[in-house]
Amino acid sequence: xxxxxxxxxxxxxxxxxxxxxxxxxxANGRVVIELxxxxxxxxxxxxxxxxxxxxxxxxxxxxSQDNFVVQWGDPAEDDKDRKPLGRGAKAKLPAExxxxxxxxxxxxxxxxxxxxxxxxxxxxxxxxxxxxAKTAWMAHCYGTxxxxxxxxxxxxxxxxxxxxxGQSPRQLDRNxxxxxxxxxxxxxxxxxxxxxxxxxxxxxxTQRTPIQAIRLAADVPKKERTAIEVxxxxxxxxxxxxxxxxxxxxxxYKHMAGHIDLCNVPLPTRAPPVAPAQAxxxxxxxxxxxxx
Amino acid sequence: xxxxxxxxxxxxxxxxxxxxxxxxxxANGRVVIELxxxxxxxxxxxxxxxxxxxxxxxxxxxxSQDNFVVQWGDPAEDDKDRKPLGRGAKAKLPAExxxxxxxxxxxxxxxxxxxxxxxxxxxxxxxxxxxxAKTAWMAHCYGTxxxxxxxxxxxxxxxxxxxxxGQSPRQLDRNxxxxxxxxxxxxxxxxxxxxxxxxxxxxxxTQRTPIQAIRLAADVPKKERTAIEVxxxxxxxxxxxxxxxxxxxxxxYKHMAGHIDLCNVPLPTRAPPVAPAQAxxxxxxxxxxxxx
Numbered sequence: 001x002x003x004x005x006x007x008x009x010x011x012x013x014x015x016x017x018x019x020x021x022x023x024x025x026x027a028n029g030r031v032v033i034e035l036x037x038x039x040x041x042x043x044x045x046x047x048x049x050x051x052x053x054x055x056x057x058x059x060x061x062x063x064s065q066d067n068f069v070v071q072w073g074d075p076a077e078d079d080k081d082r083k084p085l086g087r088g089a090k091a092k093l094p095a096e097x098x099x100x101x102x103x104x105x106x107x108x109x110x111x112x113x114x115x116x117x118x119x120x121x122x123x124x125x126x127x128x129x130x131x132x133a134k135t136a137w138m139a140h141c142y143g144t145x146x147x148x149x150x151x152x153x154x155x156x157x158x159x160x161x162x163x164x165x166g167q168s169p170r171q172l173d174r175n176x177x178x179x180x181x182x183x184x185x186x187x188x189x190x191x192x193x194x195x196x197x198x199x200x201x202x203x204x205x206t207q208r209t210p211i212q213a214i215r216l217a218a219d220v221p222k223k224e225r226t227a228i229e230v231x232x233x234x235x236x237x238x239x240x241x242x243x244x245x246x247x248x249x250x251x252x253y254k255h256m257a258g259h260i261d262l263c264n265v266p267l268p269t270r271a272p273p274v275a276p277a278q279a280x281x282x283x284x285x286x287x288x289x290x291x292x
Numbered sequence: 293x294x295x296x297x298x299x300x301x302x303x304x305x306x307x308x309x310x311x312x313x314x315x316x317x318x319a320n321g322r323v324v325i326e327l328x329x330x331x332x333x334x335x336x337x338x339x340x341x342x343x344x345x346x347x348x349x350x351x352x353x354x355x356s357q358d359n360f361v362v363q364w365g366d367p368a369e370d371d372k373d374r375k376p377l378g379r380g381a382k383a384k385l386p387a388e389x390x391x392x393x394x395x396x397x398x399x400x401x402x403x404x405x406x407x408x409x410x411x412x413x414x415x416x417x418x419x420x421x422x423x424x425a426k427t428a429w430m431a432h433c434y435g436t437x438x439x440x441x442x443x444x445x446x447x448x449x450x451x452x453x454x455x456x457x458g459q460s461p462r463q464l465d466r467n468x469x470x471x472x473x474x475x476x477x478x479x480x481x482x483x484x485x486x487x488x489x490x491x492x493x494x495x496x497x498t499q500r501t502p503i504q505a506i507r508l509a510a511d512v513p514k515k516e517r518t519a520i521e522v523x524x525x526x527x528x529x530x531x532x533x534x535x536x537x538x539x540x541x542x543x544x545y546k547h548m549a550g551h552i553d554l555c556n557v558p559l560p561t562r563a564p565p566v567a568p569a570q571a572x573x574x575x576x577x578x579x580x581x582x583x584x
Contacts (some may be wrong), residue, residue: 035318066478067434067478097546097547101535111406112404112406113406114404114405129356141459151543151544153546167459167460167555167556168553168556170556171537171540171549173549175544175545175546175547181444186358187358190358191483191486193483194479194482194483251443252467253463254445255389255466257404259407261406261407261460261462262555264459264460264462264463
């Protein structure tokens with residue numbers, strides 16, 4: 001994999017758009033989330049407004065269910081005790097479970113999947129498509145971020161967010177609004193102690209992890225932003241990477257799978273390469289290696 | 293799901309066989325692993341011998357790679373520094389990646405899978421089968437335990453064990469010897485801080501988690517054993533459970549998946565029900581609810 005990444009060109013990578021990048025800051029680090037307005041425009045607009053108003057600042061991570069999800073938001077159970085939404089944020093939104101597939105560039109995986117007629121990537125997000133119904137939706141993989149809801153389909157407004165930290169719960173696809181995915185820092189969430197209450201909610205308030213702030217990168221001073229590039233999923237380099245994972249060529253593997261599941265495909269990220277002038281000043285700076 | 297479990301009969305459950313049950317005891321609790329001698333007889337025999345000799349006692353958990361595996365064994369890098377194997381344990385074993393499917397009761401899942409011609413369960417273990425080659429093997433799902441190896445296929449001997457703590461890495465199927473699965477306590481492993489060295493190994497020895505003991509349940513006094521029952525995967529109750537997960541009937545779900553992946557199927561466990569006479573003495577004792 002590293003060989004393929006080393007051979008990429010600058011144009012194979014894109015920088016995260018600050019308008020679509022959310023920072024979840026905890027005492028021990030930052031989780032970087034890329035938002036997907038192409039799939040959930042109303043939810044993403046609301047999340048931007050909630051972040052701008054500081055809605056989540058001082059709230060907490062309230063749930064960690066093993067092999068499933070970590071969830072944050074307002075821990076208050078009664079509506080009357082809940083933190084008021086900030087200026088510009090809506091209490092009610094439409095469900096955004098799927099969208100028309102027209103107008104989406106869909107980089108299809110070669111392999112079959114039992115959950116959807118077609119799977120692949122849209123702008124770096126794991127996604128699925130139904131050519132007959134002409135719909136597309138984001139898939140629940142490790143790192144996928146969605147908006148928690150109650151029984152009513154339109155009962156999410158983006159205040160309660162969860163991230164998948166276990167085996168891909170694809171049964172949630174088309175059942176809940178997916179708003180993006182974690183691009184960096186998921187290990188700050190995936191190691192949180194599992195809650196012992198129903199659904200993995202913490203029983204004691206002291207077990208919750210405080211949220212220092214959730215902000216849109218565009219609202220954060222430039223020098224405090226996290227510089228990340230992600231490999232474009234429409235590039236030959238990405239296709240080559242997928243094929244290298246479908247059939248592993250290194251000596252360790254004795255049996256080639258000839259297959260990969262959507263949620264097993266790595267989505268490489270890196271720190272932007274240092275420009276030559278700067279590189280001379282700081283010769284030890286290197287692009288961070290993509291994980292796995 | 294709970295309704296289906298509540299309707300089960302005593303015969304739908306089986307007690308773990310103490311000869312095939314391994315206890316990994318940490319300072320904060322116990323991980324219970326069921327071994328699979330039907331698939332890896334040589335490795336399981338060696339693991340029993342290693343446990344009997346106290347091989348792992350005082351060794352440590354040395355690796356936690358996010359969305360992949362946690363691994364334990366001897367952290368020494370040089371062979372000369374490694375703990376000697378105990379009496380009866382072999383240094384070299386054959387690879388046990390797959391076996392003949394003859395003689396196995398294979399409870400097949402109704403759904404397709406891109407990794408194998410057929411998937412299902414053998415005695416409660418997620419497994420796969422190739423009818424043409426007449427072979428079967430255990431699948432890498434969340435909780436699957438395997439024997440780490442180097443490049444040579446026959447370089448594992450069961451001293452280095454790993455457990456899957458992320459998205460099912462099915463590309464490992466037929467490439468490494470699977471020895472069993474975690475039945476209880478995986479949350480003690482899945483929350484371990486991720487190692488920052490290559491492959492998630494801990495950089496500092498102090499970051500490793502000490503292993504108090506790994507013992508075969510049969511070698512542990514009865515009163516110190518953990519009583520667990522697992523739902524038999526060949527029962528109508530299990531088939532009903534699978535179907536209830538393929539098509540979720542509760543009000544929350546708006547779209548039925550009509551599908552389930554092998555590694556999404558829950559494998560229910562419970563504490564053995566309290567016998568009526570004892571129940572009268574301890575009316576508050578209840579069968580532990582199966583997770584998820």
